[in-house]
Amino acid sequence: MQVFLSILRKEFIQIFRDKRMLAIIILVPVVQMMVLVYAANMEVKNVDVVVVDNDLSQSSRSLANRFSGSPFFTLTGTTFNEKEAEALLKDDAADLILSIPAGFEEKLIREGNASLQLIFNAINGSAAEISAGYAQNVLLDYNAGIISETLAIERNESPGGINTVVRYWYNELLDYKHFMAPGILVILVTIIGMFLSGMNLVKEKEIGTTEQLNVTPIRKHQLIAAKLIPFWVIALFDLAFGLLIAKFLFKLPIEGSLLVLFTYAAIYLVGVLAAGLLISTFAETQQQVLFIGYFIIMIFILMGGIFTPVESMPRWAQIIDIFNPVCYFMQVIRMVLLKGSGFGDIIPQIIFSVIFGILMMAFSILKYRKRA
Amino acid sequence: MMGNGKVIEVKNLVKKFGNFVANDHLTFDVHRGEIFGFLGANGAGKTTAMRILCGLSKPTSGEITVNGFDVYRQSEAIKRTIGYMSQKFSLYEDMTVAENMRFYAGIYKLPRSKRLKKEAELRDKLHMPEIMNKLVGSLPLGWKQKLAFSIALIHDPGIVFLDEPTGGVDPITRRQFWKLIYEASANGITVFVTTHYMDEAEYCDRVTIMVDGRIEALDTPAQLMQTYGASSMNDVFLTLARKAKKAVG
Structure with missing residues (x-):
């Protein structure tokens, strides 16, 4: 001892x-x-979005606004030229291209559905995946808005849909x-x-x-x-x-x-x-x-x-x-x-x-x- | 076990590292209280043999006892009864002299009263009371060596092993150091010392000269000088070393 x-x-x-x-x-x-x-920090914030708006309609503008209104996205520019947007992506000036084709609104109204394109800079794969998730949410929200507008009902009462409330236990926020x-x-x-x-x-x-x-x-x-x-x-x-x-x-x-x-x-x-x-x-x-x-x-x-x-x-x-x-x-x-x-x-x-x-x-x- | 009893007995000690024979059938005895010099050039096998005697390394073969204990089976018992001061200065430089003493006193389970007595002794010996609270690292090399020697003797061992204790210090400090060795020897402590300074060999009671792992000569310095017709131990050593070279060539 x-x-x-x-x-x-x-x-x-x-x-x-x-x-x-x-x-x-x-x-x-x-x-x-x-x-x-x-x-x-694994949170993804301030994803820079460049919008290629070839539709120039009320719908396309409203969609772009939803992105700029989201806390996760920042609208850095609007262009009509795909090449220009790609150059921005290449220069790291943008993380995401939101490309709305011509005739977007028309198709949406006439045929009830339309498509658009999202291009992510996936150098950082998990960050791209997370921002894709956020983008999906913005689009879903936009979608729900259109449906309720056309059906003239309250947004949260989408007909027949399942309303999911997610809670994150042990780390609520x-x-x-x-x-x-x-x-x-x-x-x-x-x-x-x-x-x-x-x-x-x-x-x-x-x-x-x-x-x-x-x-x-x-x-x-x-x-x-x-x-x-x-x-x-x-x-x-x-x-x-x-x-x-x-x-x-x-x-x-x-x-x-x-x-x-x-x-x-x-x-x-x-x-x-x-x-x-x-x-x-x-x-x-x-x-x-x-x-x-x-x-x-x-x-x-x-x-x-x-x-x-x-x-x-x-x-x-x-x-x-x-x-x-x-x-x-x-x-x-x-x-x-x-x-x-x-x-x-x-x-x-x-x-x-x-x-x-x-x-x-x-x-x-x-x-x-x-x-x- | 008084007087000229044998405290170290070595018969046919062999130590091999792979094919290299560091110690080639060494046989010698060391008597109680004598200053036994182990001489040789660097690489002659002095340190290897000393490490075996201290229980730091196992021999390849041979019969070796230190203080009556067998080096194969009782190395821990040997360690309780010997002091050792290595080539490398090995006190803790970031601790004071008193802290170093207290540490080693604790390791050898010295009672407090004995430790305080030893501290007082050292203070007298070094003629500098304030030294006890100085960091060892701040002391000159000569002082550190004297200190290391005193601490190697803190538990009153029967034998103290000194591996090139005076390396790197000036002649005056070396002389002072040898004074301490004589003092220890006068108190009945057996001193086993390796060195490659041939003038120091003359201070020993008996010396062994090692060349290439073998013992070439073992006697008192005076007798060796007479046998080889030399005027100093340096000449004895040179004669033996030259002979060894011829034998190899």
Whole structure:
């Protein structure tokens, strides 16, 4: 115990004496929450529309007005020339061409239906898809207007139609920040835990003190436990700190119990810290830890479901994700914060994280050698 | 186990790295309280042998005991009874002298009273009371080495291993350092020291000269100089090294 406490005291002295370390502990959460959450915005707004109006009728103008009246679209120009509109699209001056052919109104009145063309700039596929959805809504609305006008009834009482009222549970206003912030918190905690623990051990290798420690009667488990605990504490502190920022900055709801969240995070971090330790046993320098760690963490995070739900990933990716610890924390943090899930709801995730933690710990203790 | 008891016994120590033989059948004993020099050019296999004695590396074959403990099975027991100061300076530069001492005292489970006594001793020895609260990184190299030596002795080990302890410092500081070694030896601590400074060899009670992984000579400095008809240890070493080259060529 005396040995363990001596190492622990030494680690804390070194961490808090290092000004850069303090900066990392305080600044990383602030920057990640303030910048990343906003930057990871998946909402599509201000879609620039150029209208090619070859009809010049009341109907075509009214349709164009509906687009300019929508909060998602901005009318940037009107032209009669398809080529000109395409040039705008090419120059990134427009995201969408709304092309209304000549005779649109006439066909609409005579035959009861008419067609028009929407051309999207789909460089960013998902943004194009989302704006296509908005455009469809504008057109549906326009359609409903025509029907009610011709039938002379109230708009919302379209005859025989099914009136759907959609509610978005657990994120009523579809605030993307409430979706992203918990994900960013997972990244924050994972990066802090994995990198700081990995770098710390390799730093001792670099300055040559590892060898000095290896000729002492320190037991492996004492050393490893004392090395990991400070970063375990720091990562949990950063989770609390990040959560606080999210609470004040974007009113992140905390529906569930913080006890559930932090208990799970404490378990999750054991595996992550041990993974950092494992990396450090393979690496000789801090740069190597960074490169290996970065490679692993990028895959963990991008596959972990921060942007795309794991359920929408291809089958093979879902199978890989069974072994991705980040994926489970991503689920737990959103479930607990947004949905108010309790211990009973996250049993599978807890089981996985316990197994992951034990395995990682076992591997890294086996791999860490006191003898060269 | 007093007087000239053997604290290190080595018989036919062999260490191979792949096909490369770093230590080729080394056999020697070290007696209690003596200053035992391990000499040789860089790459002669000194550090390899020392690391095996400290339990940092496993030998390929041979019978080796340190303080009566077997290096294969009892390396952790050996570690409790030895001190070690490596080539690379290895105290924590971002901690103060007192913090470093407290850390190592804790690792060797020294009681508080003993730690305070050791701190007082060091303060007297270095003639600078205020040094205890200075960051190690801010001290000159010579001081750091003296400090590292004192900390290697913090748990009163029976043997202290010094791997090129005086590398990179000026002759005056080297002399001061050897004063500390004599002091330790006078207190009954066995000193096992590697060096490639031949003048330092003359300070040792007995020296071993290693060439290409083998022990070429083992005796007191005076006896060696007489045997090889040399006027200094440097000449002894050059004679042996030249002979070894001829044998290879």
